[in-house]
Amino acid sequence: MTVNFRMDAPQPRLLDQTGQGVIHKPLDRPEGPLKVSGRATYAAETHLPGMAHGVLVTASIARGHVEAIDDSAAHELEGYLGCWNGERFLRNPAQGMAGAAPVQPGDRVDFRGQPIAVVVAETFETARDAARRLRILYSEEDAVTDPAEAEFETKEDADAARAVAEALETAAHRIDATYTTASHAAAAMEPHASIAEWNGDQLTLRSALQMLRFNALELADAMGLERGQVRILSPYVGGGFGSKLGLGPEAVAASMAARDLGRPVRVAMTRQQVFETVLRRSETVQRLRLAADSGGRLTALAHDNRQFQLLGEGFAEPVPQASRFLYAGAARSYRQDLGRMHRTPSGSVRAPGEAVGQLAMEAAMDELADAVGLDPVELRLRNIPDAHPGTGTRFSAHGLEACLIDGAARFGWDRRAGPRARQEGDWLIGMGMAGAARPNMLVPSEARVTLAGDRATVETDMTDIGTGSYAILSQIAAEMLGLPAENVTARLGDTDLPGASGSGGSFGAGSSGSSVFLAAKDLRGQIAALMGAAEDGLTLKDGLARAGNVEKRLADLIAEPIAATAKIEKGEMAKETHQSGYGAHFCEVAVHALTGEIRVRRFEGTFAAGRILNEKTARSQCIGGIVWGIGAALTEELVHDARTGQPVTRDLASYHVPAHADVPQIGVTFLQERDDAANPIQAKGVGELGISGAGAAVLNAVANATGVRLRDYPATPDRVIAALAAAGL
Amino acid sequence: MKPFEYIRAEGIDEAGTAAAGGATLIAGGTNLLDLMKLQVAAPGTLVDIGHVPGLGDIEETAEGLRIGALVTNSALAADPRVRKGWPVLSRAILSGASGQIRNRATTAGNLLQRTRCPYFQDPASPCNKREPGSGCPAKGGVSRMTAILGTSENCIAAHPSDMAVAMTLLEAEAEIRAAAGTVRHLPLGDLYRVPGDQPDEETTLQPGEIITAVHVPHVPAGSVQAYRKVRDRASYAFALVSVAGIVRMEEGRMAEARLAFGGVGTKPWHDAEADALLTGRRPSEALFGEAAQLVLAGARTEEGNAFKVPLLSRTMKAVLRELTGAAPASPGTDRTEAYA
Numbered sequence A: 001m002t003v004n005f006r007m008d009a010p011q012p013r014l015l016d017q018t019g020q021g022v023i024h025k026p027l028d029r030p031e032g033p034l035k036v037s038g039r040a041t042y043a044a045e046t047h048l049p050g051m052a053h054g055v056l057v058t059a060s061i062a063r064g065h066v067e068a069i070d071d072s073a074a075h076e077l078e079g080y081l082g083c084w085n086g087e088r089f090l091r092n093p094a095q096g097m098a099g100a101a102p103v104q105p106g107d108r109v110d111f112r113g114q115p116i117a118v119v120v121a122e123t124f125e126t127a128r129d130a131a132r133r134l135r136i137l138y139s140e141e142d143a144v145t146d147p148a149e150a151e152f153e154t155k156e157d158a159d160a161a162r163a164v165a166e167a168l169e170t171a172a173h174r175i176d177a178t179y180t181t182a183s184h185a186a187a188a189m190e191p192h193a194s195i196a197e198w199n200g201d202q203l204t205l206r207s208a209l210q211m212l213r214f215n216a217l218e219l220a221d222a223m224g225l226e227r228g229q230v231r232i233l234s235p236y237v238g239g240g241f242g243s244k245l246g247l248g249p250e251a252v253a254a255s256m257a258a259r260d261l262g263r264p265v266r267v268a269m270t271r272q273q274v275f276e277t278v279l280r281r282s283e284t285v286q287r288l289r290l291a292a293d294s295g296g297r298l299t300a301l302a303h304d305n306r307q308f309q310l311l312g313e314g315f316a317e318p319v320p321q322a323s324r325f326l327y328a329g330a331a332r333s334y335r336q337d338l339g340r341m342h343r344t345p346s347g348s349v350r351a352p353g354e355a356v357g358q359l360a361m362e363a364a365m366d367e368l369a370d371a372v373g374l375d376p377v378e379l380r381l382r383n384i385p386d387a388h389p390g391t392g393t394r395f396s397a398h399g400l401e402a403c404l405i406d407g408a409a410r411f412g413w414d415r416r417a418g419p420r421a422r423q424e425g426d427w428l429i430g431m432g433m434a435g436a437a438r439p440n441m442l443v444p445s446e447a448r449v450t451l452a453g454d455r456a457t458v459e460t461d462m463t464d465i466g467t468g469s470y471a472i473l474s475q476i477a478a479e480m481l482g483l484p485a486e487n488v489t490a491r492l493g494d495t496d497l498p499g500a501s502g503s504g505g506s507f508g509a510g511s512s513g514s515s516v517f518l519a520a521k522d523l524r525g526q527i528a529a530l531m532g533a534a535e536d537g538l539t540l541k542d543g544l545a546r547a548g549n550v551e552k553r554l555a556d557l558i559a560e561p562i563a564a565t566a567k568i569e570k571g572e573m574a575k576e577t578h579q580s581g582y583g584a585h586f587c588e589v590a591v592h593a594l595t596g597e598i599r600v601r602r603f604e605g606t607f608a609a610g611r612i613l614n615e616k617t618a619r620s621q622c623i624g625g626i627v628w629g630i631g632a633a634l635t636e637e638l639v640h641d642a643r644t645g646q647p648v649t650r651d652l653a654s655y656h657v658p659a660h661a662d663v664p665q666i667g668v669t670f671l672q673e674r675d676d677a678a679n680p681i682q683a684k685g686v687g688e689l690g691i692s693g694a695g696a697a698v699l700n701a702v703a704n705a706t707g708v709r710l711r712d713y714p715a716t717p718d719r720v721i722a723a724l725a726a727a728g729l
Numbered sequence B: 001m002k003p004f005e006y007i008r009a010e011g012i013d014e015a016g017t018a019a020a021g022g023a024t025l026i027a028g029g030t031n032l033l034d035l036m037k038l039q040v041a042a043p044g045t046l047v048d049i050g051h052v053p054g055l056g057d058i059e060e061t062a063e064g065l066r067i068g069a070l071v072t073n074s075a076l077a078a079d080p081r082v083r084k085g086w087p088v089l090s091r092a093i094l095s096g097a098s099g100q101i102r103n104r105a106t107t108a109g110n111l112l113q114r115t116r117c118p119y120f121q122d123p124a125s126p127c128n129k130r131e132p133g134s135g136c137p138a139k140g141g142v143s144r145m146t147a148i149l150g151t152s153e154n155c156i157a158a159h160p161s162d163m164a165v166a167m168t169l170l171e172a173e174a175e176i177r178a179a180a181g182t183v184r185h186l187p188l189g190d191l192y193r194v195p196g197d198q199p200d201e202e203t204t205l206q207p208g209e210i211i212t213a214v215h216v217p218h219v220p221a222g223s224v225q226a227y228r229k230v231r232d233r234a235s236y237a238f239a240l241v242s243v244a245g246i247v248r249m250e251e252g253r254m255a256e257a258r259l260a261f262g263g264v265g266t267k268p269w270h271d272a273e274a275d276a277l278l279t280g281r282r283p284s285e286a287l288f289g290e291a292a293q294l295v296l297a298g299a300r301t302e303e304g305n306a307f308k309v310p311l312l313s314r315t316m317k318a319v320l321r322e323l324t325g326a327a328p329a330s331p332g333t334d335r336t337e338a339y340a
């Protein structure tokens, strides 16, 4: 029987009463040794007998049709097995949580880099050679590949816009500034890869995916199968960052070829194909207008954005997501202009919305602080709303103020001097800060926990994309069952197991963690019954069950394995409260006055995200998020040729994620918090919180160092010297 | 990847004969293998010179150093004699690629690495260097990493090597062995060709010729050297612009001054007129600006690389300020050196 739970009311903080003491501990990942010794098998790494190898072929035109594919030159190669394309082929990966196949365009080409065929051979090298030998005949059509030529679909609330315009007119202080952010790639270390294996009409797919419950539906739909005919295995994922939310074209390509060949087929994208084919983050143009009274209190806020998407894709980056609730202000407006272009479609990349929206919003707040003559921390403190400023919904645990105060003290913000006040040789030194917020969500998630003696197993199709799911799910079960963490084994990444939320939107830990908690809680009830005691009189610790003056070893008590399955979904609390993680970023930079190079010298982040389940993996998430912020601020830019729509930064040598030398020592502090409205484990998401605002803190520091404001991200040396030169420097 | 023959040369004669017969030399393979995977290069035969004896040593000669063709970038940068006498060479090498790549990369391979022009690296694009006559999409396209000096209508690709810039500064010479066994010495300036109407011809090496060593002469006693590379991230990125410099001060004047430039030229760039302008003069911002103007006089820019004109000029100033003592090298801020 499955425990079904809706989050309708705050739950007791049971994890604060259990005494095992493993929850929150900075425990190492249980699968870590496998990963660092190469024994964790990633998607492409299983060697199945008889496996053939496929290489995707991508379109070299931006729009048109594939009229014919001539593979006669490939046939000359020994070991060439054939070429597949056709009706089932996917144009691009599915959007997150689609649960249905993405566009299957047949012979139509909608963007340069679109997969149009897969070539299969006995070896990978032969397949790659064969792929280059194909002669593809296209009929080409006019494409829109230049943002300047795109047509826009506009969404705007005219009344709200009018209210903002009015408030701006009478405001004591106004900011009207436009910021641009670059297109970003998730750039996960592991390229997208799938191995398809048929057993009769049953399809098993080994793939690198984040949300298996949805991916199985996508695969079945794409291949014309029943859900019951597909199984997906994804035990280890080498980074996802949103790029593996949805089923990818290589999975369907492998499945088609494997079915026809009657043997397993592996298709791994090349690094270049990952950059061409996988959903990217759109470039944005953002206009921020802020109005404030003489005390710096916001009276109006407009956060407008322009971004791009391919036709047929429903996703739009929710750019102003955090701006809707982070700061006060009665009049609020958010216009969106979505331009249609024949370029690689956009989709969720880590912290969709905040990752770029807060780059603009938090920079505008800094500009407002200057205009009002207030310290940037003080300006934010004055603008923390009491309830959601748009809807009036009350906030659940809200840590922004505490984060700002803690972070400022830890960083030494009081030593910040005026603009252009500190110099070391030819380097200008400055400090900057920004606020952070990322909403919390609860997504249906199911798990089974089995206790055999004093060893437990957690089973769910949740994924671990490098985040620490194995660690935290084991810890939750261990804490609840009074076991050392090493007595719990987590089995993840298999659609034969109960369906989880998957990894996305920072909701994985809270959602899947709660399902494990609830299943383990049910087991506590079963143990209490075996002890002949009431559940609240039961203590579980170190493999011992204690009730009243009876104490038994679980190893003895649990003669037959006991199991419980639990499922959680969101409920009234999601309507009654607005839930978000909060944070504050502080950093110091050095800017070379002549060359325009920027070096981040120090970075401190303080975060409040409810209960921290594993202090080490959560910290790593925040550090990683801040590194992403540094990347967005200084280095990362997915560049397209506007004439052809072709991405030209297609590898990790030219798409610049920050290198070690770009990243200083990063301090991360978590505030003690429990969010009773979030879920029964009182935890909120941390995976994307660290990015939100981090890059703005960097450019705010650059403004403090140089006295010059850069509004185009990333601030590469050419842009910095242009801004310096414009200011006569 | 196209199937290919592989020959492991045991001696220089064998390598020379194979090369004369059309085989492609492979040393560390860090550049060639990447290009083969992309099918930008598709050699029928590879001759691996990695095991040829006698190419892996750094020797002191009367004139300076003889650096064997197979000396790895890591070993060369770490050599105590290089660090002491030719620090600009160490710095230039350490500013390039990554630790892992430098462990494999060789001296000759580094000099002969191919351009990083993105269109060159994408066989689905036209490119005059890869397919003569097909066109140059970098012009009017994404040209951020391309050159502004020494370009032609047909190709604007930048030479990517950092080490070669330092060696050009140091007036190094390549020791080149023909298949017949004869040896010639060639200043680096004459090893490289500018693209003109034959961008696929990058060097003046003849078929069958192998670079066996590079000779680096002594530098003037009492001189100061610097290598400054400005790039899109602090490490592991090719130069937007780089400036190598060596200056000897005497009574407040630059008794000797020499500069070389990376990221801006179709080959490692040197401008004798700029050196001559600086030499014998007292350092001043105005003089540095004049020198920059000289260097950049022949610059031809695209929308995407026009920033290299002010960036090179400013970086020259920064380097000359440090070399002449006007600005201190500020430790702890320029982390590129500490972490490269």
Ligand SMILES: Cc1cc2nc3c(=O)[nH]c(=O)nc-3n(C[C@H](O)[C@H](O)[C@H](O)COP(=O)(O)OP(=O)(O)OC[C@H]3O[C@@H](n4cnc5c(N)ncnc54)[C@H](O)[C@@H]3O)c2cc1C
Binding pocket: A653, B024, B025, B026, B027, B028, B029, B030, B031, B032, B033, B034, B049, B069, B073, B095, B096, B097, B098, B101, B104, B105, B106, B107, B108, B109, B110, B111, B112, B113, B114, B160, B161, B162, B163, B209, B210, B211, B212, B236, B237, B238, B239
């Ligand atoms: C991601 C990445 C980043 C990089 N960043 C930088 C950077 O910032 N700065 C920089 O300077 N470099 C950089 N490099 C390039 C690196 O320095 C070169 O790849 C390396 O130096 C090449 O040496 P190799 O021995 O591996 O050459 P190979 O790949 O073996 O050969 C390169 C070429 O030289 C020819 N060749 C080799 N030896 C001889 C010889 N003795 N005689 C004649 N011809 C020969 C080969 O035929 C081939 O054409 C980077 C490389 C990568 C992959």
Ligand code: SF4
Binding pocket: B115, B117, B118, B119, B120, B126, B127, B128, B129, B130, B135, B136, B137, B138, B139, B146, B154, B155, B156, B157, B199
């Ligand atoms: S610049 Fe040279 S290498 Fe680049 S596309 Fe043009 S011809 Fe090819």
